[in-house]
Amino acid sequence: MAKKPLDEIEIIRELSLIINEESLHEIEIEKEGTRIRVQNQSGQINNIAQAQLQPTIIANNPHSNQDVESVPEINKSETSSKKFVKSPMVGTCYLSPEPGSKPFIQVGSRVNKGDPIIIIEAMKTFNTIPSTESGTVKNILVNDGQPIEFGENIIEIE
16 A cells, blocks of 8 residues: 555654654654654754655565665674663663663663663653664663663663
């Protein structure tokens, strides 16, 4: 089912609101083969007509003759044993369920896929974020109360 242009406009509007509320320079999302990036330039949000829409082909499509944007290669020897849990949204990161309480995880903690690891506050809503990996927490890459970006590494798991 093709995505309606109005859906993309609504996404751009929501991203623009997030940029304003969180004082971000740029936000980007990728969904169903479409990448949308909105940037804040000189303190003003790009208007919708100027927002950079970059459709990207994710899978090989034999019916497409479009060029695919090349993605830099990752050195597999450096990342082969490292697994990271990434932030699924922009917001403020909290390491414990309540101020002053024990954090969800600590370095050395064992986590399973689906275990809560942090809370992200976005647009006055508190979202419990589950781990996308199982293993032992090697490093916590964010601090309590720190603003975080979409796709930012939260924890390193081995």
